[in-house]
Amino acid sequence: MDEAKLRTIAQLQEFLDATLEISFTGTPGNNDSQRYEHISRVLKRFEYPGRGKGERGVVLAYLRRTSGYSRAQLTRLVGRWEANRLAPVPLAKRYGAPSIPFARKYSAADVGLLAQMDRANEDVCGPAIVHLLQRAFVVYGDQRYERLSKLSASHLYNLRKSAGYRALRTSFTKTHAVCNPIGVRKAPRPNGRAGWVRIDSVHQGDLDGIKGVYHITCVDAVSQWQVQACVQGISEAFLLPVLEMVIAQFPFQIDGFHSDNGSEYINHKVAKMLEKLRIEQTKSRSRNSNDNALAESKNASVVRKHMGYSHIPQKYAKPINAFYQEVFNDWLNLHRPCLFAIEVVSDKGKIKKVYKKQDVKTPLECLVLLNKTDLVVFKSATTLEELVLKAKGKSDLQAAQEMQKAKAELFELFNKSGCKNQT
Known part of the structure; x- marks a missing residue:
């Protein structure tokens, strides 16, 4: 230019x-x-x-x-x-390629001998291989190991990383399965009976390194009866009391508790609590993403739809939990319809799930049908009648409008305190 x-x-x-x-x-x-x-x-x-x-x-x-x-x-x-502006050349390069390249101490033959020694001893630690190289030259007089006998343990790892070594020997370590004795790794089999719940956690995002609240989604695999809760964190101090409250809110007896492999549920204190209630604890299997799919789908269709994706500080866990227990859970189970799938065998023998119009019903309506066939065990004799009367106390539209009003008041609380959220 x-x-x-x-x-x-x-x-x-x-x-x-x-x-x-x-x-x-x-x-x-x-x-x-x-x-x-x-x-x-x-x-x-x-x-x-x-x-x-x-x-x-x-x-x-x-x-x-x-x-x-x-x-x-x-x-x-x-x-x-x-x-240096008065000098003939004020600016000049101060660096350049070395005129004499560094001499290579260990040859390709030495790298081959090292790979041979590693292969024979199955890759023991560096100091042990260095000692074996020294013995090969000093004790057994093998002249091929003269240079390698002076190899340091630190530089040995450099040779192992070299392209020449990797071309001769590359070792692969298989992923070890996690052996955690807590819970049974299997998909629960309710066989059409209510009482086998799936549970999952949803985090409400971080902001400037500050954690948000955690939503707990617990849903029955057959009736889709759902209980939502909210906690400040997923440590044992916050989670255990909420889990006990969630299980107590189900109107029927709980026989199975299924989660993914997160440590918030797979730990000794949760296992002890479930054992005390005589509830079987199961966990998702590897490479079987559908084991906990129902709870994860509820995270999207319920939690994210109504609570959004934006950050909500942990201090609002208590009012959110109150909203869930007083208004939201009743609307979910008594007035919100769900799709229930039936399994159909195709001409090719493949089992697929089909959603039909006549199979759309609320979780309470599903419980009424299950009760007629003795596929649900209620905690008390009057529970079902009380739930039916409670559902008839207000229309579906009225219940949805009351829920939306309570949710708007909750989000107004966030906005007053400078917490921006979007539904």
Whole structure:
């Protein structure tokens, strides 16, 4: 680029305003030297040391645009030029390729001997292999190990990482299965009976390193009776009391408790609580993503739809939990319809799930049908009748409107405290 006609600061400023980006091109292998010459010419032509602060900034911006160097690197180069501007060559490269390359101490044959020793001893630790290499030369007199007998343990690992070594020997370690004795790794089999629940956690996001609340989704696998809860964190201090409350809110007896492999549920204290209630604890299997699919689908269709994705601080866990227990759970189970699938065998013998119009019902309506066939065990004789009367106490529309009003008041509480959320 011929820029010698730029002589004033105003011209430099016009150049900067008119151009967005310029790539400096030079002779391959000599690019830095040509950039240094360009920087020296510009600094000398505009008498950089005698300029004011503002004009210096324009010159530096021009050099950054035309040289492609970063601000920090250009500042260092300008400082070197000011210190040596009276010299014949104020700026010159201080680095270059070594005239004499480093000599290679260990040859490809040595790397092959090391790979052979590792293979025979099945990759024991570095100091042990170094000792074996020393014995091969000193004790057994094998001259091939003369150089390797002086190999250090630290440099041994460098040789193991080299391309030559990896071409001769590459070892793979299989992933070890987690052996946690808590819970049974299987998919629960309710066989059409209510009482086998699936549970999962939903985090309400972080903001500036501050954790949000956690929503607990617990849903029965057959009736889709769902209980929502909210906690500040998933540590034992917060989670155990809420789990006991969630299990107590189901109107029927709980026989199975299924979760993924998260430590918030797979721990000794939760296992002890479930054992006390005589509830079987199961956990999801590897490579079987559908084991806990029902709870995860409720996370999307219920929690995310009504609570959104934005951050909610942990201090709001208590009012959210009150909203769930007083309004939201009743609406979910008494007035919100769910789709229930039936299994159909195709002509090719494949079992697929089909959702039919007549199979849309609320969880309470499903419990009524299960009660007729003795597939549900209620905790008390009057529980079902009380639930039916409670559901008839208000229409589905009225219950949904009351839920929306309570939810709006809850989100208004967030907004008053500066917590922005969107449903």
